[in-house]
Amino acid sequence: MEKRPTLKTIGQLAGLSHVAVSKALRDAPDISEATKARVKKIAEELGYTPNLTARNLYLQRSGTIGMIVPAMGDSTAYDLIFNEVSAAAAARDFCVMLGSSHRSLQLEERHCRMMVGNQVGALIVASCTSDVSHIKAACGSTPVIFIGGKTDPGESRALLCDYRRSGELAVEHLTGLGHRDIVLLTYEPENLTILQKEEGFVQAMEGRGLVPRMLRAGSAANTMRAGMDGVERLLERGELPTALWCASDYMAIGAMNALRLRGLSVPGDVSVMGHDDLYFGLYPNIGLTTLHTPMAELGQAAVQLAMDLIEGSGQAQLRQVFQPSLVARGSTGPVNGAPSHG
Amino acid sequence: MEKRPTLKTIGQLAGLSHVAVSKALRDAPDISEATKARVKKIAEELGYTPNLTARNLYLQRSGTIGMIVPAMGDSTAYDLIFNEVSAAAAARDFCVMLGSSHRSLQLEERHCRMMVGNQVGALIVASCTSDVSHIKAACGSTPVIFIGGKTDPGESRALLCDYRRSGELAVEHLTGLGHRDIVLLTYEPENLTILQKEEGFVQAMEGRGLVPRMLRAGSAANTMRAGMDGVERLLERGELPTALWCASDYMAIGAMNALRLRGLSVPGDVSVMGHDDLYFGLYPNIGLTTLHTPMAELGQAAVQLAMDLIEGSGQAQLRQVFQPSLVARGSTGPVNGAPSHG
């Protein structure tokens, strides 16, 4: 467990001061080529790596950004977003500190404090509540960028998705296929996203002179179950529509399951649409028509915004709204369509 | 964008030296209570947070550990492991730097170098190849703990899962239900884990005087597809067994799909088992019998080992092997069992 070599270590071996070594390694113009070569050789042999925290301490910079999420995986999209954040940060020589708050306010705040203490230049936070006063207090002057479904729409630094637009796109697609009887299946609105989808749906339906029907079944904790329950309830009441739009892909998968268990075909008897475009890969035999939310782009934009805030450049795009797009696969079809193979 | 307050800032306001402030905030015994109270009040008002990198620089400590994975999500278990690592690290006042290598050797090495430069005390790496020489070179004297399916079994610091034992458990469970004709469905062995499952399966079957049958169908890139293809091939050849053990849960879900599409019932006609216990939640109506791998425990153990290595305590458990356990749900049943509801 020998100590890591420092500039001084190298200097001693080379018979130079640590200052000269520092310059030599950074190819300063005022060091002879011979010395540079000698110094670099020694550094190489010793496996020298500069202590970036010391460098950043002096330069008053940060080489890291932080990210805090309620949980990785667990049917969220934060894994996708993180992969992009990691790549975009690495491209700018930044490391990412990531924390899982396990949906605990205390842990969320703790992560904030620890990361701020560890000098992250900026923080990307998917909070577990809409009230983020504890986060802002913990972060002090460190800039915070909010993402995720809990984000207050009035938040000044936030990357959002336009879920009202999702409603418009869903209705546009389904009515384009001739559907007029459409039900939106949602769950208990823990996030604002659900309310926004509902709003967009109602507005789009009414704008076309159609009657919007909605059903909230179950909770965010298990939306596949909620999708199945929703279909069961509609069947019991004899109120099955010709098309279902589900608030999540999991929910849509659950709905399709329930329909098939009752011997109904998708999209032959009922068209089914989802939202998020995260899980279609699970079903190689059933392409789910869904609304893609550009999580990769969001991750990249978050890093770009973080960098702008760190550099204090005035032209940072503080608020950005990302638009969903339709991904038409096989689970939707014309009214009275042919029975599917599924 | 005013600068973060430092000990000196507080000292000026309090009419004290930064040293006295440092002591006061840490409740040193040689500072009067009155001064402490005054200093703490000012620190509070300013929203002071200590610069942990400066502290650690002086103390020659590290407040961070690093973790590098091929990708978060994407049908891996690293999201689960990370959630535990994050919690266990936070409990010890450590932040976690996480990097996604996107299965690129270059990016993997880059993450290593950046994290080592940023003074992580230890690194937990799920490498994207079994040859990890580039990682070791990049890490120098920073201790590395290897996890994941690519880990060389001979690696000295590694947390592994006993996939041979999985084979034994699967065969034990299925033969206990009366099955004698069992097929192991795997895919192209990119990871050593597949080979180990195969070995364990063969040994367990032969130990019971049974003939082990195996089929490799498809690749790790889409194991659900592979599961479906495997079943199709068995059906074409008329070689369907009474029980199928699949190398992953995704694969098992694909296999069940394919069986049901052909009008066969699970477990009535064929029992199906998976491996990993990651995705059963997706199927509320079909409990998948599978082998649980203790990823949460593995994550906690990784952090514990990291701490031991950082502290240089001699009693670190350098190699640990985690055992799978059976999770019996509804997808397996006795031979000639009653038709299922699925």
Place this chain on the structure above:
DNA sequence: TTGAAAGCGGTACCAA
């Protein structure tokens, strides 16, 4: 009870 000095590993500035 308080503070001055030194040092952690870097970099910038200026003198030799």
Place this chain on the structure above:
DNA sequence: TTGGTACCGCTTTCAA
């Protein structure tokens, strides 16, 4: 072309 000195923010040691 080189190296000394000062400094980033913090803690420890030792003297006042």
